[in-house]
Amino acid sequence: MSARILIIDDEIKLTRSLAFALRQAGYECLESHGGAVGHKLALKEKPDLVLLDVRMPGVSGIEVLRSLKAELPALPVIVMSALDATQDAVKAVKLGAVDYLGKPFDMDDLLALIETTLSETATLHEQQFFNERRVEDASLLGNSPPMRQLREQVGRAAETGVPCILLQGEIGVGKAVVARDFHLRASGAEAPFVEINCATQSGAQIEAALFGEGGDLPRRGLVEAADGGTLFLHEIEALGPTAQARIMAFLDSGTIRLETGAVLAPSLSLVVASNKDLQACVAAGTFRSDLYLRLAMFPLLMAPLRDRLEDVELLCQSFARDLARTTGQKPVRFSKSALKRLSAYDWPGNVRELKNMVERLTILRPGALIEDTALPDEIQRQHLRSPETIEDKVRSIERDLVLEALQKARGRKGVAADHLGISRHALKRKMQRLDLS
Template sequence: MRNLNILIIDDEINLVRSLAFTLRQTGFECREAHNGRVGCQLAEKEQPDVVLLDIRMPGMNGLEVLEWFRTELPDVPVIMMSAFDDTQDAVTAMKMGAVDYVAKPFDVDELILLLKETETRRRLDSEVRYLRERTTDFDFIGNSVGIKQLRADIDRIAESNAQTILLRGETGVGKAVVARELHRKISAEDAPFVEVNCATLPERQIDLELFGAERGSQPGHFMRQRGLVDIADGGTLFLDEIGEMPTAVQAKLLHFLETHTYRVPGQKTERRVDVRVVAATNKDLARAVEESQFRQDLFFRLNVVPLDIPPLRTREKDIELLAMYFAARFARTSSGKPISFEGRTRDFFQSYAWPGNVRELKNLIERLSIIYPGEVITVDLLPTEIQMVKPQDALSIEESMETVERDLIREALMRCSGKKGLAAERLGISRHALKRKMHRLGLS
């Protein structure tokens, strides 16, 4: 993790130089400015992590400088300093957005502790801004073989301290939850977790979001923007829907993954950060490479530590547990009694394919909890698509065998990145036999 960059703005030259020397000895990086105007110019260029700002200065005073920061660089925390016992200035500064206030002469050890605490708050604030409304969809509920294996795989990867991890699985299986769990097990408690969905941003915007930009480096870009890569320094950058990343940005990401350095547009030098990258996809990236939709070298770089997340339809034992968990969760939200499920409803839940996986189940339980709070959910209250399925206990032996066979083939193909030859070998059959079975079972 890089050292904190502190900007000291104070007209007392000897104090500034002495304080900067002490902070550098402690491991901080420091910039010095001896008047407000120069301080603003340095801040605009360097964008420090924390600012130490004197209140009483000739020309542009500290409160005027603070007002400039709140307008131009609102994310940069400012600590006010003053040799005058002026309570009114302190109150005014705090109301204007200063994060703290210290009186001169101050204890340097206490100031260093305050700087570190301020940076911790800044990191947490940055994480909250980018992750608001992105709460965990579900805990690791379940006792199925698939979920037990997933827990074991997460522990194994956490122990390896891998820096690049690829999560593979269908839409709605909980890739973001797994990414957060990996982050929790590997990273420090206060380390940032930053998420970006590659499918929701156009090419120019995703480049800007990831790597930032200097003021004026792009048309219509008037403010310096800090990239998510920098915000995630010391923690985890989660790239969801990596298969949708524009090819032009893929080359830049590959360079970053290999070197942990990047260059902000508008700057000449590269920056180094300590970031773990967890990427996720519901696409077959190997096939995307064959179709020239994804860079082969980036695929190889991402696929060093792959982790497959099982679909809900292969976790029959977990469906009822998850349904009950969500029912209790949404009952707490509405301060009511949780819904329950009659036996036939549970049978239909077990037989339904859940194409939207855990997310679909969660959304259904939320809807039922809102419409039928505290009631027993019967089959006739379920959506039509679930009512149309045939409960598993009514299936013929042939139909049951086909269901098992279909799921095994899907699982093998997912684990082998869609390569039929490897999947056939994993299943213990020939490639031609696998193709015949896929055709018979309606698998593409």
């Protein structure tokens, strides 16, 4: 589809000759011979580009430009000016015009400027769309059943306003990415997102970090700092007994008591993550059962990358594009043989390992086509998997059904067993056989 260009100029002969030349060059043209009429036409038709004369009787080009930039900020405008109106043209550029041409001008120069402007605008729109999708999806990429289900669950949690989410999965599966995605959906990018790894500090330190401390140098706690947004606690299983008790008290009452005696009632969403089986921690006596039950109100089990290998190619492309932009390099590309190798690897470090590999290749071989021989040794050493058998497909379908039942049952095995029409013991044996902890 050819681009549409609106010409706003009070010189009728010039407007018509410009329109004729632009149509010959393959563009669609709209014409207006006054500022007020041209402004209305632009709002109605929303052209791809505007050629605007600076000096016109009545409503001037400067006034038209100012209004267009307020109402259609993404619309590119090229101003045209007589030689004695150069100062006005410079003012127009400061107001948002992409460039200006002095009359009389060469038609080839105008066509080149139009082509460049439209190309840059299209690139900008693509980048804006990509950024918007990134904000919406927060890199939760993948078309595999586990990822589609995860996106659905996160969206449902954000829409319904659940107060707490429990993220479970192996190290490197992307729990922090999911936490931030939930935050963006539930609270928005402007709200505070506060995170801390509970395993990096001692019991007293983590308690002070969460709830603040008084003394000569009082410090505000992270629970208070997350008011209006999201508090994300990594490795929740590492919390000591006192911190667990205070978290439980906050979830029960919605308030925290400071050392000064003041009582605060921060409104926030709590997202917690664990690399371990919290039920096993409860059984071992290292984690409070009542706190686990409260945290597990909305559990999300994140599949390891080896269980969604069909997402590897999409992840590689996304990471290559992002890392190239960050480092100022050209993105690496992957040959079919390389992608075949990558899609056969077990990825013990999960998505984090994949991202690290793409980052290393981006630094060492920017813009290169990566063949399988350039992949890390551990990936090259792994034998390519044989074609999927009927047994493999049945196992995959069975695994997806069990995962779906567990998600719907929010991790409660008895309820999930009822959904599947089997006993709880049969479900446990099935989970062991399918390597589902």
